Amino acid sequence: MAAGQGPVTSEALAACMGTNPVVVRRTMAGLRNGGFVRSEKGHRGGWTIACDLRRVTLRDIHKVLGEPAVFAIGNRNETSECLVEQSVNAVLDDAFEAAETLLMQRFGNVTLAELVDEFSGRLKTLEENRKD
């Protein structure tokens, strides 16, 4: 989206990503709520970037998408009657929190503009290899 000019339809994005337009809309709706994109209906409608990519980080994206759970393991019941489970949770929670904080710090240090740059670099490399 950053590369093109003018709106991009959900259908086009879905085709790019090998998924479904409705799925795209669902996620984009989150980004729109965060003010990162705009959507317009009808002819020539679609999605447009509505923010300065240099000022939006992965942390912002994560937050706006509802802060989905980061970890796949641990904590079946946060509030359990079981003393064993409580003990394990007490010990693990600190560790998980530390790891999550670190991860979020890292996310906060990556802007979308940097991702675009990363992509541009890869594209350039690919094109140079094609020339050979």
Add this chain to the structure above:
Amino acid sequence: MAAGQGPVTSEALAACMGTNPVVVRRTMAGLRNGGFVRSEKGHRGGWTIACDLRRVTLRDIHKVLGEPAVFAIGNRNETSECLVEQSVNAVLDDAFEAAETLLMQRFGNVTLAELVDEFSGRLKTLEENRKD
């Protein structure tokens, strides 16, 4: 298990944990492969702790259970043709790796004996409150 003497059956453990004996056996099989528990069949059979709890950490447990994925987000395809996905992965992988390393360090600092202590403390507190 640390509290009792003698083997504990899968059925007893399952009852404790509100799950199924076979599920218990599946996980315990992993621990047995790591040499942390023993199992015996037949009359008076069951599971026995076979290690020094002060020398086994959560990191060891995680490793022996196949190092299940720690994160719930990120990396749908580690090797993707898509340049956008590659760019995102490249940036995220560092962050995930850092967070995972930190988490594993923490796990490595928690022994099973410490968990038992934590549990004993909670048990004691609970009993004192019952007295009142």
Add this chain to the structure above:
DNA sequence: ATATCTCGTAATAATCGTAGTTACATGAAG
């Protein structure tokens, strides 16, 4: 106007990974 395009969203279906269950074989103790 009206046909067309596009998002918005609810309802439903498909998919996938985990957990639970059943069934039966194997081995040990009484």
Add this chain to the structure above:
DNA sequence: CTTCATGTAACTACGATTATTACGAGATAT
């Protein structure tokens, strides 16, 4: 030789995510 317990394969159930279908509402072009 009966009973108890693990070992394991096969199957079922469940929950969460993703995909699909269907239709409404607004915007644009002709």
